Amino acid sequence: MTWREAADAAWFGPVVSAARNALNEAALAILPSRCVGCSSDAGPLCVECGSDLGRALLHPSVVDDLRELDVLAPQHRAPVVAAAAYSGVVSNALLAAKTRGGLGLIRRFRPAVDRAWKLMRSVTERGPVAVVPVPSKASSVRARGFSPVEELLRESEVQSVMNFLRVRTLTSWGLTRQGPQKSRGRSGRSAAVKGQFAIDQAALQNAKRRDRHGRIPRRVVLFDDVMTTGSTLAEAARTLRAQGFTVVGAFCVAWVRPPCGTAAVSASEETENKPPA
16 A cells, blocks of 8 residues: 555545544634525525525436447446436535535535435336445545545445445546546547546455455446536446446436537437547
């Protein structure tokens, strides 16, 4: 284990995480802050905006399918469930929750994660599944002091969470694949994130050792905080399938609706419209 890995293990361990959470809540209670919804001086989320957020997160729904999202290697049906649309107070609160000092807001989304998870289980085949969070870059996690996706799952009702998916380092992934993703379409994002993820074999073996039977479910469900075009979820699914896992679905807190009047593009349409290599 390198010194950086040892430092990360200590920083994100249970003792330091608990202390960090307590300090964050104390800071929120003492320091003045503006509401992320209406910018009033009523704290990070005022009562009215908190009610609006709660109502927006009440009804999760199936918003897409990984079979349609994966323009590079479409597979079988795998529904994608989202707790809410990424707009208004949902987007403002989620953005604030993902910044340094945003752990207090993360807690507001955990009931929505549980509801999305229950819907995901109701629309997929019965049987054991493992939940695999879509990871952030290590540099982003260090800058924030926490992983938003892992914190969203912490203390939730989601079981069998397996953290063995990793973002490749720049040296192995390639600098040409970096850059802003928001302006890219589905096929452009798919090409940009190709090869982004890898399986951490040591973490996978640790997960197996923790299981009393020495094995983990081969059926998995992906979890992410926000789905934009779905290309990141699709790439994570391809990485897992290459290791023999079956991805039966994905769920997230929020999804970005396609522009008004623009329907989701199917995998066949993307293939037909793809420019020649």
